[in-house]
Amino acid sequence: MSTAGIHDAIDLKIQSLADGVYYDAPFLKQYASNSNAIGKRRAYGNSDRLPADLKSQKVPPEFSVGPFAIAVNYSARGQVRLVCEGNRYLAVTEEGGEYEVSFTETPRFYNASMSNGQPVQHYATVYGRSTLGFFTPGVCYYFAAGTECHFCSLKDTRKTLKKDISHFIKPQDVREAIERIAELDPGTFNKVMLNGGNLKNHDNGFLNHIRIVEEIRETCDRLGLTIHLITMPPVTTCLIDEAKGLIDKIVFDPEIYDEALMHLICQGKAEDFGRAGYERSFLRAIDALGVGKVHAGLIAGFESIDSLSRGFEYYGAMGVIPAVNIFHPDPGTTLENLVRPTQDFIRAALEELTKVYHRVPGATPFLPNSGRNAIDTEAYEAAKYEKRTTEVV
Ligand code: SF4
Incomplete structure (x- = not known):
């Protein structure tokens, strides 16, 4: 060994x-x-x-x-x-x-309750060892509209889960859960991730996340936790300014750089935003939060490596760091029989992503050390290693 x-x-x-x-x-x-x-x-x-x-x-x-x-x-x-x-x-x-x-070990909070008698784990889930995930809402409007992303297994999974994880979480519940977890599992987590499906009204969906962050910011500061938000952008772009000073890292997920493929695989997102809508949102987020804090979620495995690396360059030039997950065909989804990307493809994607970490000063992954389906921490560490070894030579 x-x-x-x-x-x-x-x-x-x-x-x-x-x-x-x-x-x-x-x-x-x-x-x-x-x-x-x-x-x-x-x-x-x-x-x-x-x-x-x-x-x-x-x-x-x-x-x-x-x-x-x-x-x-x-x-x-x-x-x-x-x-x-x-x-x-x-x-x-x-x-x-x-x-x-x-x-990863089972944390003590998985066996504890909130003051309302509900299990803490109805609200919070461990993700990637050191991240506390809160997933709200647990539903996505695109399934009702028939325009869901074809790789997404949220609907089927949540049907199976039934009451194991709450669909909608109130800001006070998130705060109480974080405080409870800090008492029970001190030092185990260093990040809070807020994530969810989508409401029909993207402004309301975005503002719901902001209300949660307002409620937990002070608690997270006191406990040394950073806040990472995965969300749809609001349609009213200026609402992004509300994230200023509240959020450590934000990601909007266009998923695919190639616009025709985006329409084919993520119809709802393509129709509501498309590349131009996402670009407006990214530029506003960079203005509000600064370079290094804004990420573009992409899935590697649908488009060619050339297209993906053009996407990396396009976002990198804006100061937006790609957050790259590797496609996995989930059972029950439209793409359940699509082949996974090969090792060579992932290796090439990682090499291209490493270039972004060299290019954008101060770039760090969206979820350092936690992105279990992502290649971000790997590209970041590879860039650091390359920099060190070049300096030594
Ligand atoms: S927007 Fe998100 S939750 Fe909705 S279908 Fe797409 S990936 Fe799933």
Whole structure:
């Protein structure tokens, strides 16, 4: 077994995201019986293609190697295999590489209640080891309109989850949950992520997030937590100014740079905003929050590498840092049978993204060390490594 260096760890992530991750019944039995190991909650969607015999148990959402959180999207064809050896967990690659990995632990707040008697975990979910995720609203208007993003499994997943995670969360509930979590799990989390589906009225959807941030900003400052918002832009662009001084990082998700493909895959977003609408929003957000705080969410795996890297350049030139997730075909979605991007494709995307971190001064990932389906922290660390080694030479 080797200790993963930065390039090994990045390669392990590339392999895990390209082909999914495999584990067998004996591994899962061991994992499920480990009460410290966290179970996947699917607040955001369902990325596993589990066979029937593995469905009823607790499954891992992610593992970590060095600074990187890596999503466990189960696939029977996954080339990275999770195994348990004594009291250690290993990720084994097809070429025979073996790396010791760690799993995120179940926090104490998963067994605690709020003052209204509801479980704290109805409101908050652990994401990527060090992030507290609040997902509101848990519904998206685009499904009702028939214009949803074709890769999104929010609707089906939330139907299955029923009451496990709240659909709509009030600002005071978010504050109380954060305070409770800080008492129960001090020092475990360093970021709060607000995220959600969409309302028909994008101004109201955006302002709902702002109201939450207003309520929690002071608490987060006191507890050393940064605030990261994933949202649709408001239609009334000047409302973005309300984020000034409140939010550490914001991301709007055009998902795809190629406009024709955006129309095909994300019809609602293309019709409501399109590239021009997103551009207006990004420019306003840069004015309000500054360079380094605004990100463009893109999914790698639909458009060509040329198109994706043109997108990186376009956003980078505005001072907007791409936040890049790797496509995974979720069961039950229109694109459930689309092939995943290859390892070579992800490697090329990561190389292009690394150039943005070299180009934009002070650029950092949207969710440092937590983006388990993203290649942001990896590109950031690769850029830092390249800079260090060039300086030494
Ligand atoms: S905007 Fe698209 S990705 Fe986001 S919740 Fe709606 S359908 Fe899903």
